[in-house]
Amino acid sequence: MTNGLTIDAADRARLKAEHAAVLHKPWWQRWALLIGLVVTVPYLGFCYAFFNVGPAFENGKWDRAALYLQDWYSWRAQPRLKFADGKVTATWSSRGQYPRDARIDWLTPHEDGSMTVTFGGTGDRLEVTPNLVVAYVGGTPHEIAIGADTVTAPADAPRAVQQDGSKVIVDYGFAGQAEVRTNQVYVQRRFLGWANFWFDTHSAYWGRNPLEVIQLMFSAERIDPARSNFDTAVKDFLNNGVWQHGDILSKLLQTLVMAFVGTLLATLFAFPLAFIAARNITRSRPVNWVMKRTFDFLRSIDMLIWALFFTRGFGPGPIPGIAAIFFTDAGALGKVYAEALENVDDRQREGVKSVGASPTVVNRFGVVPQVLPVFISQSLYFWESNTRSATVIGAVGAGGIGLKLLEAMGTNSDWDKVAYMVLLILVVVFVFDNLSNALRSRLIGPRGH
Amino acid sequence: MAHIAHDPAGGISDATRTVYGHYRQQIRTRRVYSIIALVVFAIVLALSLNFANAANSGKFFDRLPYLFDFLRSFVPNDPLEIFRAMFDQPSPYADGSMKYDFTSQRMYFTDTLYVPHFIYELMVTVNIAIVSTIIGGGLAFCLCFFAATNLVGAGAVRFVVRRIMEILRAFPEIVIAGLLTAILSIGPIAAIFAVSLHTIGALGKLFFEVVENADMKPDEGLRAVGATWLERVRFGMLPQVLPNFVSYTLLRTEINVRASTIIGAVGGGGIGEAFRLSIGNNHAAKTYAIIILLLVTIIAVDQFSGWLRRRLVGNQAFEFGRGAA
Numbered sequence A: 001m002t003n004g005l006t007i008d009a010a011d012r013a014r015l016k017a018e019h020a021a022v023l024h025k026p027w028w029q030r031w032a033l034l035i036g037l038v039v040t041v042p043y044l045g046f047c048y049a050f051f052n053v054g055p056a057f058e059n060g061k062w063d064r065a066a067l068y069l070q071d072w073y074s075w076r077a078q079p080r081l082k083f084a085d086g087k088v089t090a091t092w093s094s095r096g097q098y099p100r101d102a103r104i105d106w107l108t109p110h111e112d113g114s115m116t117v118t119f120g121g122t123g124d125r126l127e128v129t130p131n132l133v134v135a136y137v138g139g140t141p142h143e144i145a146i147g148a149d150t151v152t153a154p155a156d157a158p159r160a161v162q163q164d165g166s167k168v169i170v171d172y173g174f175a176g177q178a179e180v181r182t183n184q185v186y187v188q189r190r191f192l193g194w195a196n197f198w199f200d201t202h203s204a205y206w207g208r209n210p211l212e213v214i215q216l217m218f219s220a221e222r223i224d225p226a227r228s229n230f231d232t233a234v235k236d237f238l239n240n241g242v243w244q245h246g247d248i249l250s251k252l253l254q255t256l257v258m259a260f261v262g263t264l265l266a267t268l269f270a271f272p273l274a275f276i277a278a279r280n281i282t283r284s285r286p287v288n289w290v291m292k293r294t295f296d297f298l299r300s301i302d303m304l305i306w307a308l309f310f311t312r313g314f315g316p317g318p319i320p321g322i323a324a325i326f327f328t329d330a331g332a333l334g335k336v337y338a339e340a341l342e343n344v345d346d347r348q349r350e351g352v353k354s355v356g357a358s359p360t361v362v363n364r365f366g367v368v369p370q371v372l373p374v375f376i377s378q379s380l381y382f383w384e385s386n387t388r389s390a391t392v393i394g395a396v397g398a399g400g401i402g403l404k405l406l407e408a409m410g411t412n413s414d415w416d417k418v419a420y421m422v423l424l425i426l427v428v429v430f431v432f433d434n435l436s437n438a439l440r441s442r443l444i445g446p447r448g449h
Numbered sequence B: 001m002a003h004i005a006h007d008p009a010g011g012i013s014d015a016t017r018t019v020y021g022h023y024r025q026q027i028r029t030r031r032v033y034s035i036i037a038l039v040v041f042a043i044v045l046a047l048s049l050n051f052a053n054a055a056n057s058g059k060f061f062d063r064l065p066y067l068f069d070f071l072r073s074f075v076p077n078d079p080l081e082i083f084r085a086m087f088d089q090p091s092p093y094a095d096g097s098m099k100y101d102f103t104s105q106r107m108y109f110t111d112t113l114y115v116p117h118f119i120y121e122l123m124v125t126v127n128i129a130i131v132s133t134i135i136g137g138g139l140a141f142c143l144c145f146f147a148a149t150n151l152v153g154a155g156a157v158r159f160v161v162r163r164i165m166e167i168l169r170a171f172p173e174i175v176i177a178g179l180l181t182a183i184l185s186i187g188p189i190a191a192i193f194a195v196s197l198h199t200i201g202a203l204g205k206l207f208f209e210v211v212e213n214a215d216m217k218p219d220e221g222l223r224a225v226g227a228t229w230l231e232r233v234r235f236g237m238l239p240q241v242l243p244n245f246v247s248y249t250l251l252r253t254e255i256n257v258r259a260s261t262i263i264g265a266v267g268g269g270g271i272g273e274a275f276r277l278s279i280g281n282n283h284a285a286k287t288y289a290i291i292i293l294l295l296v297t298i299i300a301v302d303q304f305s306g307w308l309r310r311r312l313v314g315n316q317a318f319e320f321g322r323g324a325a
Helices: A009-018 A032-050 A053-059 A062-073 A210-217 A229-238 A245-277 A285-300 A303-314 A318-342 A346-354 A359-398 A401-410 A415-444 B014-055 B060-073 B079-086 B117-144 B156-170 B173-184 B187-212 B217-224 B229-268 B271-280 B284-318
Strands: A074-077 A080-084 A087-091 A107-109 A115-118 A125-129 A132-137 A140-146 A161-164 A167-171 A176-180 A184-192
Touching (some): A032 A053, A032 B117, A053 B173, A053 B187, A062 A415, A062 B173, A132 A167, A210 A229, A229 A245, A245 A285, A245 A359, A245 A401, A245 B014, A285 A318, A285 B284, A303 A318, A303 A359, A303 B060, A303 B271, A318 B014, A359 A415, A359 B229, A401 B173, B079 B117, B079 B284, B117 B229, B117 B284, B156 B187, B173 B187, B173 B229, B217 B229, B229 B284, B271 B284
Antiparallel strands (some): A080 A087, A115 A125, A125 A132, A132 A140, A161 A167, A167 A176
């Protein structure tokens, strides 16, 4: 760059001699990056072939992926507008989001038996009669004729109105779509948000805005004479048939209990045994060795194995989860504790020993005060991590929110419920992370971790 | 301190007595707090245990005897069966049922050369773990410098990157796996995605903490000669943090082997699924074969990564990162 930075030959030789370690690294260190790349890239290529990544992505149902992701934050009303006796009648499946005979503002029946379905603005709507469907797309009408065994789109139809075999599909983007068939129109109308999240259609609170709900909650006129309105609201919320809040919250609690009890019991179990495993505390090599190998064994058996094993024994529920976390973490904590014990400062022990204390007292006052912060900090780390892994363990059969998640995903249509549970899990994990961080800072000072 | 001296006449002076009284008082307060904390703890534990027992489909003390019954009935016909199941050798007890059918799932390379079923599944699991660690570690490496206060300050970039990492860390893996299985209808890729995303979050956090603890003097030197941000990271930061990065990544590989086993059991394929099926169908020999294979693999991976870390970074590699799962 500048002349001031150039060096002459003598300087160069001197620097070379002084900093030989920097300038003469072994070849494998000097070429580490290149070697790493040469190994990694072919390996990734091999795995690409091994796992059939290319074909899998090609055959992936990507159109469905968009649908599933939309389901996370929006919901679909799916009435079937059936043609019968020259009239159009809307029928809903058992999962319908409206109560019977509800007035729906986007689905208007007319006196003459026809029906209007609006998709957002007035320019986007369907006028449905048993033998003709007029689809308005951006204000322009397109007449879709319904024959005896085929439905035909007009010749000048835009991209949004498409012939698909004997049926015609009208696409309104996010707002929804309609499938015109010979005997019915299958409407999918999409709305932002989660349908009936607070109260289901059986509740007296259904369809009211938040202000009305609060007013009704504290009004003296009872909906159900047996209990106060507030109780009814709580009961209706928890027993919401679609969202199952009560069930989900109790499953979440199970997951938390699994993590908490599992880690706590593992801590209580590993604490005394670590003293046996530590070389400097128990002066018997065979005993140390046996204890350490026990820890290794407990740790090395996967949490999955323990979980499935105890699920067979105790049936699904939190107990196998607790047992799985307990056995794995007893081993892991025992190992970490024993290592912490082997690193203690011996002077404190000697001090206590020199005044004639018994071994128990030596450990209590010479060792425990040194290692307790480390122990607690480690246990809190494990607690945090277990709060997360308890979800997965649950999915294997140990119960809790994991199993609930797996069930919801299995239906492929409850993605809004999955989103709700994910949100709950995220909140809980954040809360517990912060709780454990706060506890750790209080116990061992802010720099202790 | 001069006041706190022994009274030559014997006993202690008033000043000392006051201090001693305060000391006793503090000890007593502390003890009361400890006892309150312990009682609260015990109550929470009792309530939790009670809740867990009530929520379980089988009650603990009712089922405990059956657990041992299950163990007693869950033994293979002879110990060699386990190894026949492991290496896909035909069983003498074969009766056409899946329980003794060890041979039909061999993975043939040529007409005679084959990989035993469980070992193939194990390869799938281990490869999921390694690929995920490479992908997740690579992305975490790129992200971590944007989350470190000493490199980007405390601005919006740091905030956003850290939140992304937190969400990736806490996001339940089974949901990612489940969503992708629904789309790709193939397990291992979904598992790779799920484990990789989690790895980005977990390693990213550890990485940026390492970067924040790095010595800033090389960085200052580079800044003084007008190096760009990229050059400062490359020559000032990277040489310091790389050993710790490698060590954490190896540690993560160990954790990911376990994670990919579990993800496998909920639909990701690999040995986890094989294990869930075999224990669910009461195939004792196959189950024990998988347990032994997994045990050996996990110990081998742990030992190998431990050896490598010690070689690369020295004993320092074992002083940190505990419980950083």
